[in-house]
Amino acid sequence: MKTEVYSWRVSADLKSGLEREARRRKTSISAVLDLAARELLNKGHLDDEEEQRRLHEAVSKCVGTLSGGDPHRSENVRTLVRAKLRRRYER
Helix, strand or coil: CCCCCCCCCCHHHHHHHHHHHHHHHHCCCCHHHHHHHHHHHHHHHHHHHHHHHHHHHHHHCCCCCCCCCCCHHHHHHHHHHHHHHHHHHCC
């Protein structure tokens, strides 16, 4: 059930195009607009899914490729960072 109202101004050629399409489909302009809006929203949703798939593929190439040679580096990060900063800014 449609309960919301939305209105906007359109050019004369767009309005006549909508009327022509509604006659061709043997339906109302409202139904044509509803269909067009739904198709646009669905297309955008599919593009988002495609973009997410592409990003996941790109990231998966990088996951697990970092190696530092020190398996305990994350445990000692505070000490290592402080030592590096001390060396950099020591005068």
